[in-house]
Amino acid sequence: MQIPNFMTEEGSILYKNTVGKVISPKVAEFVIAKTAKLFSTDIQHVLDVACGPGTVSLHLAEQYPDKQFTGIDASAAMIQQCLDTAKLKGLKNTEFLEMNANTIQFPDRTFDFIICNLAFPFFSRPKESMEGMYHVLKRRGTILVSVPGRNTWKEFFLVAEEVLGDSIPFAKPFLSKFDQAETLPISMTEAGFTIVEQTGHKIPFTFANGQAVLRFFQELFSLLSYAPEEIRNEISETIDKKFPSGFTMHYEAVVVQCTHP
Template sequence: MRIPNFNTTEGSRLYRSTVGRQIAPRVAELLLDHIQRQLGEVAQSQCDILELGCGPGTLTIPLAQAFPFSRITATDPSEAMIELAREAAGARGLQNLTFAAVEAGKLGWAPSSFDVVVCNLAFPFFRRPYQTLRQVFKVVKPGGSVHFSVPGEHTWEEFLVIAAGVLGSAWSVAKPFLQKIQQAQQLPGALLHAGFRDLSEEHFRIPFSFPGSFEVLAFFAELFRLLDYAPHASRDILADAIDRQYPQGFQMHYEALVLAARRPALPPRHAALSARRPRAPESR
């Protein structure tokens, strides 16, 4: 099983035409809807928004369209991904977007630079997720908020239960995928550890329906080349098990979690003092 190499042109295009076409846009839609509900009028004024792990612009583009008065800085460590996102923004003539090739753990912006930070499905790929969120905390203004989507632990559960049951040790091919799901579950802890508060979490179940096992295996073959590395017989065993247990067709769910949290506002006295404090000449 392979997760595409996001750093190459080929890998980023493969991502865009597979997960970036079939799954990420559906999650991005839920995340954007959540951001619009939570921010309301705030983001319709001039707001500074940072996106982490923007990939080919799956969330970036609809976000920039939904908040035309906000300044959006979209980041990703992969130059190849940034190039795809930049192309998509250019094709739509979006002016409120800038891009930077940087990973979430190495943000170079001054403290308190952003009102809002957003991230669609990239958290499971962060190296050292706890340290990274401490970096993110610094660049959010006091009172500002963060909004993340990640896969939930029940993602593809219906399929995974069958596969683990019939494939035995051959099922280790799914390890890279399962590790990403595991890292995703660290998000609430990492947010609280970084200092964020008012954590909220929404769960969504996105259905994926298939007439039979052939289509199920084709779906995973396209997304992750799942089973390419397992013994050939495993596919037949898996296909038989799916068709036997679900003769009327198979449905599985992608579980999307949308988490939001806030950097605590400064206490009123502290806020008044910092508002009165003269700014350094170079920041004027």
């Protein structure tokens, strides 16, 4: 199984056609709704860290033309996608910059609000990234970070475990990303933030049958590419037997909201 590298040009295309199409818009919906509730008139400048194709910031920029949105991402291809979409939509309140979250380069206390959706588990130096976000957020500013929770795709992994026993090493690197939900609040408080709230939200994904589930994992993560065809078929048949009228699994979006004290 592979954790895709979304930072390459190839990765940005893969993202656009897979996670960016299927998962992140649904998670972003939740983050956007939460953000909208927190947006007051004195919030002027918003930073979207690892903005990808602009899933969150482009949507908010359209909704809030009176606020300024800055998106950063380490991938030049992602930034280009943001610039193209912003141009297409005729947005005048956005800027997108190629910048690594490990070394955020803005003057201290530049932003009133920071969003980081579905990206923190990918950062190679999470401590530096969190400290960077702390420095560029204004006092009393708000930060929202969303990561996948431990129960993400749990229903699928229960079936896979039933078929493969406890030997599902293929899933280990993948599942380790889901540990972030537990360590994220610690990283945030260590950087200096004060936790206001931590919420979990289960987003359902429904599939007609086992083969559709396997296709989903294969396209996104090459999750079962190592496994012989019999194993894949066994997983797929088990899903069909246990869930004859369709299979639903959930993505668990954990959102931690903090303030700058």
